[in-house]
Amino acid sequence: MDYQFKEIENKWQQFWASHQTFKANNQSDKPKYYVLDMFPYPSGAGLHVGHPLGYIASDIFSRYKRLKGFNVLHPMGYDSFGLPAEQYAIQTGQHPAVTTEQNIATYRRQLDQLGFSFDWSREVRTSSPEYYKWTQWIFMQLFKSWYNKDKDQAEPIQQLTNNFATQGSAGVNAVCDEEALTFTAAEWTAMTEEAQQTELLKYRLTYLRESTVNWCPALGTVLANDEVKDGFSERGGFPVEQKKMMQWSMRITAYAERLLHGLDHIDWPEPLKEMQRNWIGKSVGASVKFPIENRPDFIEVFTTRVDTIFGVTFVVLAPEHELVAELTTSGQKATVDTYIAQTKKKSELDRMADTKTVSGAFTGSYVLNPLNGEKIQLWIADYVLAGYGTGAVMAVPSGDQRDYLFAKHFDLPIVPIIDLQQIETQADPTKEGKYINSDFINGLAYKEATAAVVAKLESIGAGKAKVNFRMRDAIFGRQRYWGEPVPVYFKNGLPYLIDESDLPLILPEIDKYLPTETGEPPLGRAEGWKYHDQYEYELSTMPGWAGSSWYWYRYMDAQNSSTFASAEAVKYWKDVDLYIGGSEHATGHLLYSRFWNKFLKDLGLAVEEEPFKKLINQGMIQGRSSFTYRLAPLLLNTDENFAKPEVYVSKGIYELYKEGDFDTIEQIALFYKDLLPTEAELGEMEFSKLHVDVNIVHNDALDVKSFRTWRPGNDKAIFILEDGSVIYPADEVPADGRYMCDVEIEKMSKSKFNVVNPDDLIERYGADTLRMYEMFLGPLEQSKPWNTNGIEGVFKFLRKFWRLFHNEQWEFTVADETPTKAEQKSLHKIIRKAQEDIDRFSFNTSVSSFMIAVNELTDLKCNKRAILQDMVIILSPYAPHICEELWTLLGNQAGTLSYADYPVFNPSYLIEDEFAYPISINGKTRLNINMALTMEPKEVEAHVLAQADVQKYLDGKTPKKVIVVKGRIVNIVI
Numbered sequence: 018m019d020y021q022f023k024e025i026e027n028k029w030q031q032f033w034a035s036h037q038t039f040k041a042n043n044q045s046d047k048p049k050y051y052v053l054d055m056f057p058y059p060s061g062a063g064l065h066v067g068h069p070l071g072y073i074a075s076d077i078f079s080r081y082k083r084l085k086g087f088n089v090l091h092p093m094g095y096d097s098f099g100l101p102a103e104q105y106a107i108q109t110g111q112h113p114a115v116t117t118e119q120n121i122a123t124y125r126r127q128l129d130q131l132g133f134s135f136d137w138s139r140e141v142r143t144s145s146p147e148y149y150k151w152t153q154w155i156f157m158q159l160f161k162s163w164y165n166k167d168k169d170q171a172e173p174i175q176q177l178t179n180n181f182a183t184q185g186s187a188g189v190n191a192v193c194d195e196e197a198l199t200f201t202a203a204e205w206t207a208m209t210e211e212a213q214q215t216e217l218l219k220y221r222l223t224y225l226r227e228s229t230v231n232w233c234p235a236l237g238t239v240l241a242n243d244e245v246k247d248g249f250s251e252r253g254g255f256p257v258e259q260k261k262m263m264q265w266s267m268r269i270t271a272y273a274e275r276l277l278h279g280l281d282h283i284d285w286p287e288p289l290k291e292m293q294r295n296w297i298g299k300s301v302g303a304s305v306k307f308p309i310e311n312r313p314d315f316i317e318v319f320t321t322r323v324d325t326i327f328g329v330t331f332v333v334l335a336p337e338h339e340l341v342a343e344l345t346t347s348g349q350k351a352t353v354d355t356y357i358a359q360t361k362k363k364s365e366l367d368r369m370a371d372t373k374t375v376s377g378a379f380t381g382s383y384v385l386n387p388l389n390g391e392k393i394q395l396w397i398a399d400y401v402l403a404g405y406g407t408g409a410v411m412a413v414p415s416g417d418q419r420d421y422l423f424a425k426h427f428d429l430p431i432v433p434i435i436d437l438q439q440i441e442t443q444a445d446p447t448k449e450g451k452y453i454n455s456d457f458i459n460g461l462a463y464k465e466a467t468a469a470v471v472a473k474l475e476s477i478g479a480g481k482a483k484v485n486f487r488m489r490d491a492i493f494g495r496q497r498y499w500g501e502p503v504p505v506y507f508k509n510g511l512p513y514l515i516d517e518s519d520l521p522l523i524l525p526e527i528d529k530y531l532p533t534e535t536g537e538p539p540l541g542r543a544e545g546w547k548y549h550d551q552y553e554y555e556l557s558t559m560p561g562w563a564g565s566s567w568y569w570y571r572y573m574d575a576q577n578s579s580t581f582a583s584a585e586a587v588k589y590w591k592d593v594d595l596y597i598g599g600s601e602h603a604t605g606h607l608l609y610s611r612f613w614n615k616f617l618k619d620l621g622l623a624v625e626e627e628p629f630k631k632l633i634n635q636g637m638i639q640g641r642s643s644f645t646y647r648l649a650p651l652l653l654n655t656d657e658n659f660a661k662p663e664v665y666v667s668k669g670i671y672e673l674y675k676e677g678d679f680d681t682i683e684q685i686a687l688f689y690k691d692l693l694p695t696e697a698e699l700g701e702m703e704f705s706k707l708h709v710d711v712n713i714v715h716n717d718a719l720d721v722k723s724f725r726t727w728r729p730g731n732d733k734a735i736f737i738l739e740d741g742s743v744i745y746p747a748d749e750v751p752a753d754g755r756y757m758c759d760v761e762i763e764k765m766s767k768s769k770f771n772v773v774n775p776d777d778l779i780e781r782y783g784a785d786t787l788r789m790y791e792m793f794l795g796p797l798e799q800s801k802p803w804n805t806n807g808i809e810g811v812f813k814f815l816r817k818f819w820r821l822f823h824n825e826q827w828e829f830t831v832a833d834e835t836p837t838k839a840e841q842k843s844l845h846k847i848i849r850k851a852q853e854d855i856d857r858f859s860f861n862t863s864v865s866s867f868m869i870a871v872n873e874l875t876d877l878k879c880n881k882r883a884i885l886q887d888m889v890i891i892l893s894p895y896a897p898h899i900c901e902e903l904w905t906l907l908g909n910q911a912g913t914l915s916y917a918d919y920p921v922f923n924p925s926y927l928i929e930d931e932f933a934y935p936i937s938i939n940g941k942t943r944l945n946i947n948m949a950l951t952m953e954p955k956e957v958e959a960h961v962l963a964q965a966d967v968q969k970y971l972d973g974k975t976p977k978k979v980i981v982v983k984g985r986i987v988n989i990v991i
Contacts, residue, residue: 018823018827019816019819019827020815020816020819020820020899022782022783022784022785022786022815022898022899023783025783025898025899025901025902026130026132026779026783026784026785026898028902029132029897029898029901029902030129030130030132030898032901032912032913033132033134033913034129034137036912036913037137037138038134038913038915039089039091039134039135039136039137039915040136040138041088041089041090041091041136041139042088043573043574043585043586043589043590044585044589045088047086047087047088048086048087048088049087049088049089049090049589049590049591049594050079050082050087050088050089050090050594050595051089051090051569051590051591051592051593051594051595052075052078052079052082052089052090052091052593052594052595052597053075053091053092053569053572053593053595053596053597053629054071054072054075054093054596054597054598055071055596055597055598055599055602055606056093056094056095056096056141056565056568057095057096057124058095058096058097058099058101059095059097059117059120059121059123059124060101060120061101061105061116061119061120061123062767062772063120063123063124063127063774063776064124064127064128064774064775065765065772065773065774065775066638066765066773066774066775066778066787066791066803067637067638067639067640067765067803069128069131069775069787069791070635070636070638070791070797071597071598071599071633071635071797072128072131072133072597073131073788073791073792074597074633074635074792074797074858074860075091075595075597076091076132076133076134076788076894077788077792077855077860077894077895078595078855078858078894079091079134079894080134080893080894080897080915081855081894081919083134083915083916084890084893084894084915084916084917084918084919085919086918086919090136090139090572090573090590091133091134091135091136092135092136092139092140092141092572092575093128093133093135093136093137093140094139094140094141094142094143094568094571094572095121095124095140095141095142095143095144096143096561096564096565096568097117097121097142097143097144097145098143098144098149098499098500098501098558098559098561098563098564099499099500099561100236100238100497100499100561102116102117102120102499103497103498103499103530104236104253106498106499106530107529107530107531110529113144113498113499113530114144117144121142127775127776130776130779130784131775131779131784131787131788132784132785132788132897132898134897134915138575138576139572139575139576140575141568141571141572141575143501143563143564143565143568144499144564146521146523147521147578148564148571149501149521149564150520150521151567151571151580151581152501152559152563152564152567153501153502153503153504153520153521153522154504154517154520154581155567155581155613155617156223156503156504156559156563157504157514157517158616158620159221159222159223159267159616160174160221160222160223160224160505160512160514161173161174161175161221161514162174162221162222162616162619162620163176163177163191163192163193163220163221163222164191164192164222164268164271164272165190165191166190166191166192167190169274169275170619171222171271171616171619171620172619174217174220174221177189177191177217177220178213178217181200181202181205182202182205182206183202184202185199185200185201185202185203185204185205186198186199186200186205187201191220192220192268192270192271193219193220194219194220194226196219197216197219197220198216211509211510211511214511214513215511218511218512221268222267222268222271222616223265223266223267223268223493224265224266224268225263225264225265225266225512226263226264226266227261227262227263227264228261228262228263228264228266228404228492229259229260229261229337229365229402229403229404230259230260230261230262230264230492231244231245231257231258231259231364231365232257232258232259232260232262233250233255233256233257233258234255234256234258235250235253235255235256236250236253236255236497237496237497237531237532237538237539238495238496238497238538239262239264239492239494239495239496240257245257245364245366245367246364247364247367248362248363248364248367256362257362257364258361258362259336259337259360259361259363259364259365260361261337264492264493264494264557265492265493265494265503265555265557266490266491266492266493267490267491267493267609267612268490269488269490269491269608269609269612270486270488270489270490272611272612272615272616273297273299273486273488274299275615275626276293276297276488276608276611276612276615277294277297277299279611279615279626279627280293280294282626282627283627283629283630283631283632284630284631284632285629285631285632286600286632286633286634286798288600289600289603289607289632289634292600292603292604293603293604293607293608295487296487296488296603296604296608297486297487297488298486298487298488299484299485299486299487300319300321300484300485300486300487301321301484301485302319302320302321302322302323302482302483302484302485303319303320303323303470303471303474303480303481303482303483304317304318304319304407304480304481304483305317305318305319305320305323305326305387305411305474305479305480306387306478306479306480307332307384307385307386307387307393307411308384308385308387309344309382309383309384309385309395310382310383310384310385310392314340315384316332316334316340316384316395316407316409317407317409318332318406318407318409318410318411319406319407319483319485320410320411322413322416323467323470323471323474323480324434324452324458324463324466324467324470325413325415325416325434326386326388326411326470327386327388327389327432327434327452327454327455327456327458328413328414328415328416328432328433328434328454328455329386329393329411329412329413330393330394330412330413330414330424330429330430330431330432331393331394331395331396331412331423331424331429332384332393332394332395332396332409332410332411332412333377333395333396333397333398333400333401333409333410333412333423334380334395334396334397334401334408334409335397335399335401335402335403335408335409336356336357336360336397336398336399336401336403337357337360337403337408338397338403338408338409341353341357341380341397344380344381344382344395345380345381345382346380346381346382347381348381349378349379349380349381352378352379353378353380353397355378356376356377356378356397356399357397359376359399360399363399365402365404368399368400368402369400369402371400372419375422375423375426376398376399377396377397377398377399377423377427378396378397378398379394379395379396379427380395380396380397382395383395387474387477387479387480388456388470388473388474388479389456394429396427398423400419404489405487405489406485412424413434414429414430414431414432415431415432415433415434415435416434416435432454433453433454434452434453434454434455435451435452435453452466457469457473458470491609491612492560493559493560493563494557494558494559494560495557495558495559495560495561496532496538496539496556496557497530497538497539497558498524498527498530498538498539498540498558499524499530499558500558500559500560500561500563501558501559501563501564502522502523502524502540502554502555502558502559503522503554503555503557503558503559504519504520504522505554505555506547506548506552506553506554506555507552507553507554507555508552512555513552515548522554524540524558525540525543525546526543527539527540527542527543528542529542537556538556538557538558540554540556540557540558541556562605562606562609565606565609565610566606566609566610566612566613567581567610567613567614567617569593569610569628569629570582570587570617570623573586573587573589573590574586574587581622582622584622587622587623587624588624591624591625592624592625592627592628592629592630593628593629593630594630594631595630595631595633596629596630596631596632596633597632597633597634597635598632598634598635599634599635599637600634607629607632610628610629611627611628614626614627614628633797633798633858634798635797635798636795636796636797636798636799636800636801637764637765637800638765638791638794638800638801638802638803639762639763639764639765639800639801639802639803640711640762640763640764640765640766640769640771640772640773640802640803641711641760641761641762641771641802641803641804641805642708642711642760642761642762642763642769642770642771643708643709643710643711643714643717643719643758643759643760643770643771644706644707644708644709644758644759644760644761645665645706645707645709645719645724645756645758645759646665646666646667646668646671646704646705646706646707646759647663647664647665647704647705647707648663648664648666648703648704648705663730663731663733663734663735664734664735664736664737665734665735665736665737665756666704666736666737667736667737667738667739667755667756667757668717668739668757668758668759669739669757670737670738670739670741671704671759674704681741706759708769708770708771709724709727709758709770710727710770711770711771711772711773711805712773712774712777713727714758715805715806716806717757717758717760717806718755718756718757718758719756719757719758721736721744721750721756722749722750725746732746733746734746736750736756738750738754738755738756739754739755739756739757740754740755742754744756762802765803771803773803773805775787778805778808782808782809782811782812783812783815783898784898785815785895785896785897785898785899786808786811786812786815786896787808788895788896789811789814789815789864789867789895789896790807790808790811792860792861792863792864792895793807793811793861793864793865794807794861795861796859796861797858797859797860797861798858811864814867814868814871815896815899817871817872817875818867818871818888818892818899819899819903820875821871821874821875821879821880821885821888822880822885822903822906822907829906830880831880831881831882831885831907832880832881832882833881833882833883834881835881835883836879836881836883836884837877838926839877840874840877840879840881840884841884841923841926842926842927843870843873843874843877843879843884844870844884844887844888844920844926845922845923845924845926845927846866846870846927847866847867847869847870847888847891848887848891848920848921848922849922849924849927850862850863850866851863851866851867851891852919852922854866855894860895863895864895867891867892867895870888871888874888882907885903885907886904886907886909887920889903889904889907889914890904890914890917890918890919890920891919891920893914893915897915900914901913901914904917929950930949930950930951931947931948931949931950932947932948932950932984933945933946933947934946934947934948934957934961934985934986934987935986935987936961936967936987936989937986937987937988937989938967938970938971938989938991939989939990939991940988943966943967943970944966944967946960946961946964946967946987948960950983950984953983954981954983957981957983957987958979958981958987961979961987961989962976962979967989971989971991974991975991976989976990976991977990977991978990
């Protein structure tokens, strides 16, 4: 029987599901291997062909590792909380859980039909109470922990309170708020419960604090930085402003040094690691306190160039700085308020990225240089961020380009600090330039000057050496409904944890999914939703990254109801050996996951410091957009009562028109002669370039019949085909007629009509073809354009592979004869090549090698069981359905080849012991003769001359000379 892919794939997908073929055990004598995909958000659109790229690669590797004798865990689940489902709920009134469930059903169907070897018994959904119970539980552990800098790890908050009760704050070296108090044990004991809890919030690893956030009024929620583009929400395109709000935060900064150090010990792409290093942004410098004129307090700044303190001519605050309102004089208030309002329209990312715009406002107040008492203007500017460092910077125009531009723009002083001719550019600390105009450091070099300034500041209590990090504590809250409820209630305005026995805290039902009329988050609509019927719950929900920051542990023990994952399961699986996903998560999910993992290790719940041992960022499959050319609507009609049909011209005709081909112009104008009265207008016609659905374009040729029904009004359109022939509405397109589309490579998007649905391709070619074709497109890590045109070649290859096992009548026929040397050579070449390629994740080159191997075996007319059975195993990670079927036909009745042994490469089969010598007679090659490479030149000569075919060319003559180049050629001169 010919290759019936539909029946074969359906059969084996049902077999794998019913037999739980890929269910992994939490204990095994085999070595473990954990392969993980970044789990998807199940959108309503389902998968397009770009989505499965990473899943196919991870599945190939998982299947390969099973064949190599590993106990493989390859799970899948859904990141099912999020904005899209909630936005749909707001628009339709339908509960987000309903649409989420429908979307998951679509995803599951599509994933199943691609033949992935997932262990579905471990499926997780972040929106399931059985799952988010443990997300809430981890939040509670963070709330009950503080970070001990002496031990460099998190510890229970109870240890901290014990310390406070016995010796006060003395000896506590903690990561905490700058406002943490100093007190004795007696003073701690004398505090009220409210005062103690307020103080503990300054130490907890998750805490409430007023923070500057990206607030989107239209969406009614706080957005993460990566959800904001150019001042607008990525979803919906709504304006976003900076706003101060009470927010839950996670003290990720406590782990900054460990997060930085850990990057040196994981196999991740270097560009991604560098992104995290930059995001963490470790800086070594000093903090400096600038006294505020006529006030007892000060502005604190952090600087990496404290040696330039004598060049400070102004200090800049972030517009959101808490002292801005107090320090703005009445004369400057209108200017400052206007500037702050403008700043609110920009995201923090925009503000950091904008290095060209110079803007700011003078507060009217002054600070003093702590070392010489000089009076310095105090400004605000949006390039300073409230959440980074202290929210203030000292400006040295003679040592920093941005400060220099700011000073020049606002006509502020510029004081030279180093004896360099050009003060407009950043001074190079590695140069031994001598300081000038700088009091006690005049004449010193950089290192000595820095040490002297720090010592002086410390001696007068105006500063100290300090290490700073760019990374800030992570906002942990959303003013939305569809997310994990925070397991917190409020008593006397302070947060307390609910009892663990009350977990999960389940989302309550509400009447609609909008904020309340008084501005509270949607959970404020829940009637009677109080803890013990008296205490108000937290009304924000957790952010989108909460459930994805630990999910790989739940896969280890997904059905456990007593803990997030058993100690035995965690000890066995340890960490993820291979993680595949997009680089867009570098400073979001991947950073937060590493943070939570380190915290869980501090608690003894994880055994490895890093969660993901090896990470691969798959590239993007880009859309191959198709375009038609339509005469611009402005030329279609000059009379309201007269409607001309639209005209579409094929790509070639359009190009001729653009080149000024007058015959083509006249041909197009023929349909519009009543509307184009002058000949001059013929050359001024305008065309619009319209996207067309790529699913009705084949090899760049438009299916005109389908196009007529795809777009309203096209049923009356006229088409000029590539050969210039005209097709009217009632005409059928002739068999040899073609309308060619133009092509561009763009991001795959529904709005560009270039989304290719895998369902359609699987229906036409099968899942095995699609899997191999996606790998064939190019290296996994690189982005590449989708082009359906090439998929036919992969389908033909699989059919050719199937043909190896069948005779001319499509009867299954294999022989048990001993393979020839040539057949063994072809097999072992592909064994070595496929193994090497998979080990280095070069899947695209393997597909090419499979094609070569099958061509060789076809030429050899090989139908030997010993060869073909090993070929089935080698190909099975890529095309599992066809290989399972052939494995069974070969007589292997165990049911599946998923746990067969991967063929062993034997290098002896690739040793060349014979060579086809070209025989040249009087400089012209006449024939080739196979001879052993061990034969000496005299033996080769004798053997060649003894051949009847050679004697025929000699025609009875004795050669004048015979030259033998061993392993190369035989030259005979007569």
